[in-house]
Amino acid sequence: DIVMTQSPDSLAVSLGERATINCKSSQGISYSSNNKNHLAWYQQKPGQPPKVVFYWASTRESGVPDRFSGSGSGTDFTLTISSLQAEDVAVYYCQQYYSTPYTFGQGTKLEIK
């Protein structure tokens, strides 16, 4: 199984400041046939299911504010929020969909400092 490891486990950032969450996969998650990274980022707020924020590592889901950005390739990926807003408080998860079993990171809890 591909292990997804996120860092940090929790993060406190001041409003308007940058938040950066990292995700590392235990092996590469892109196929040479499409050169795409099979990685998604999810945002989960209390009492709600996860909501996709990015797929293919850097493709923003419709409706996601452009202060969110996704980057990375190979085994190292990053979710960045350029200017933290109160509504961004949530737990963020990365997930690989390169091969089954699809696996998730352990989550990063993002809070306001």
Add this chain to the structure above:
Amino acid sequence: QVQLQQSGPGLVKPSQTLSLTCDISGDIISSNTAAWHWIRQSPSRGLEWLGRTYYTSKWYNDYAVSVKSRITINPDTYKNQFSLQLNSVTPEDTAMYYCARQFNSVFGVWGQGTMVTVSS
């Protein structure tokens, strides 16, 4: 838009079978561009993918090794729904269970979640 509505009991006794259903609206379960998944979430195990069913000329299923001997995911084309059965449950199976639709590789639509507790 596509919506998933889950149903099923929130309390299951140890050794019995957990059964949940996910009703689909806005899409067809036999679509050859979507796959239908069950995922669970618990404090101890985090988000755990359990399995999927999908149709491309015929029906396929994939299951997580951790539950492979106990799980069945069945599509129902008449009711446009799919189900999860997990046999011989233990308290370790206590979790929030979600169904989800994967389309163009994205898990873009999730059910509302069902909290299932395994207890006598």
